[in-house]
Amino acid sequence: xxxxxxxxxxxxxxxxxxxxxxxxxxxxxxxxxxxxxxxxxxxxxxxxxxxxxxxxxxxxxxxxxxxxxxxxxxxxxxxxxxxxxxxxxxxxxxxxxxxxxxxxxx
Numbered sequence: 001x002x003x004x005x006x007x008x009x010x011x012x013x014x015x016x017x018x019x020x021x022x023x024x025x026x027x028x029x030x031x032x033x034x035x036x037x038x039x040x041x042x043x044x045x046x047x048x049x050x051x052x053x054x055x056x057x058x059x060x061x062x063x064x065x066x067x068x069x070x071x072x073x074x075x076x077x078x079x080x081x082x083x084x085x086x087x088x089x090x091x092x093x094x095x096x097x098x099x100x101x102x103x104x105x106x
Contacts, residue, residue: 043073043080052086067097 044052049069050060063069064079070089072079085102092100 012062041083044083046081047074049081049083049086052083053090068094070100070102071097071099079099 041048046060046064047057050057053060053069056061060069064072070081070085072081074080082102084104088102088105089095089100
């Protein structure tokens with residue numbers, strides 16, 4: 001079982017995956033908090049994403065408009081971001097959207 005840990009709003013989240021060893025099927029992913037039961041946040045609002053990246057919502061939206069952050073998933077008029085994509089984006093040095101292509105890890 002593979003494990004990846006990120007911090008989100010001061011909380012430690014761990015991604016646990018167990019799936020096909022051949023890599024042909026994406027393994028299921030679970031977020032877990034070691035200290036108590038946790039409802040996973042599969043997508044973050046602009047306020048949650050901004051807080052996770054330690055910036056204001058106004059700055060986050062400005063960066064989004066300028067293409068400085070990963071593209072959001074749009075559900076109707078709501079924009080949402082994947083927490084593990086943001087963690088990988090930060091680990092990659094925060095490249096601009098034009099230079100960023102995220103591939104979920106298995």
